[in-house]
Amino acid sequence: MIRDNEQRGIDSICDLPKEMNQPIGSLDPRDPKYCLSHEARVRIDDAHFEGSALRAQVLAKLLARYNSKPNREDSFGEYCQTGQAAVTMHDALCKYARLVIMATARELWAYGRPINEIHTAMNEEIEGAINSLELNILDRDLLQLQLSQLLRRLNAEGPPEPQSVTRVDQANVATSERSHVEKPSRKSGPKPMTEQNRRVAELAARYEGDWRDRVSEICTLLDAELVAFPKSWRKNGCSGWVDGLDANRELVVKALEYRLKAAQK
Numbered sequence: 442m443i444r445d446n447e448q449r450g451i452d453s454i455c456d457l458p459k460e461m462n463q464p465i466g467s468l469d470p471r472d473p474k475y476c477l478s479h480e481a482r483v484r485i486d487d488a489h490f491e492g493s494a495l496r497a498q499v500l501a502k503l504l505a506r507y508n509s510k511p512n513r514e515d516s517f518g519e520y521c522q523t524g525q526a527a528v529t530m531h532d533a534l535c536k537y538a539r540l541v542i543m544a545t546a547r548e549l550w551a552y553g554r555p556i557n558e559i560h561t562a563m564n565e566e567i568e569g570a571i572n573s574l575e576l577n578i579l580d581r582d583l584l585q586l587q588l589s590q591l592l593r594r595l596n597a598e599g600p601p602e603p604q605s606v607t608r609v610d611q612a613n614v615a616t617s618e619r620s621h622v623e624k625p626s627r628k629s630g631p632k633p634m635t636e637q638n639r640r641v642a643e644l645a646a647r648y649e650g651d652w653r654d655r656v657s658e659i660c661t662l663l664d665a666e667l668v669a670f671p672k673s674w675r676k677n678g679c680s681g682w683v684d685g686l687d688a689n690r691e692l693v694v695k696a697l698e699y700r701l702k703a704a705q706k
Contacts, residue, residue: 473549473554473562474545474548474549474562476549476552476554477549477552478552481548481551481552484544485541485544485545485548487544488541488543488544488545489540489541491540491680492536492537492538492540493537495536495537495540495680496534496537498678499529499530499532499533500521500530502529503517503521503526503529503530504517506526507520507526531576534574534575534576535580535583536664536680536681536683537574538567538570538571538574538576538580538584539584539587539665540680541566541570542563542567542570542584542587542588543587543588543591543665543666543667544667545563546559546563546588546591546592547591547667549562549563550592550595556592556595556596559592560588560592563588564585564588567581567584567585567588568581570584571584587665587666590665590666591665591666591667594640594666635704637668637669638700638701638703638704639704640663640666640668641659641663641668641697641700641704642701642704642705644659644662644663645659652697653694656690656694656697657683657686659682659697660681660682660683660685660693661682661683663681663682664681664682664683668682670682670685670696671685674688674692677689
């Protein structure tokens, strides 16, 4: 049985800040995300839930380590705020914030919002994340840099086709009508991840010498830009490239080698 002070520590550390855990299905009209369609809001909610799941997974591992200690004078909450446990918890919260910030920025860009408006809106979101998750100013600066990098890349790709939340039904009808129009045949099979592979190659090319010596930096950038990682890694609890690197460096190197070879085709 968990002692009372341990249970209180678990309750306090497991409570998610309301600002980061609140689904955005219903928004104030003044919120920059109000313009987004239901589908876009669901995708942002998914980022929230993925971040929550990552945080819960980390807490479960920390609790197992805490319970394995022979002498436990501190509460679980205190344990999570000191030493390596605090570093692990901090990393999880940073990943949580990055998931939500980057997902929201992508949806605003896909809707057609100007880059400067997205920057302003997302800087406010970052400040909220920093306060609610109790991160520090260096975490804020890193998130802002990662946001700028993402928006610069999206801007270079050209403006997307604007969407309208007030015309969702009409859009669905139009999609249905287009489905009856004969489409040109194409080869069956999975769509090549050409853009993803190209981005991996661009990031690896930034470093002189053997890119394998800079795998950590490359993985950090890949996560910042939400470049897809192998789905099979999720079975091992990985939620990104950096997690994969922590679990199995050799596997990550092989995955990058495959992406780089595919980018050259």
